[in-house]
Amino acid sequence: xxxxxxxxxxxxxxxxxxxxxxxxxxxxxxxxxxxxxxxxxxxxxxxxxxxxxxxxxxxxxxxx
Numbered sequence: 045x046x047x048x049x050x051x052x053x054x055x056x057x058x059x060x061x062x063x064x065x066x067x068x069x070x071x072x073x074x075x076x077x078x079x080x081x082x083x084x085x086x087x088x089x090x091x092x093x094x095x096x097x098x099x100x101x102x103x104x105x106x107x108x
Contacts, residue, residue, distance in 0.1 A: 047107070054105035058094070066094040066102050 059067045072080075073088035080088075094102060 048104070050107040051105035054102060058102055058106065060106070060108075066099055067091050068094050 057068065061067055069091055070088040073085070077085055
């Protein structure tokens, strides 16, 4: 059986931690920042852990 190809779009958006959790970046952080509060912009800089519900799908896209 052939190996599963990695979805390149997903590989650029998600990283795996040492314990196997999936890390993502926040949406709405790229542009039009003038109307966003400093607190929101500061919180958007942090990465987030993907919810358990979506993990299986992302693992498959990453070829794991």
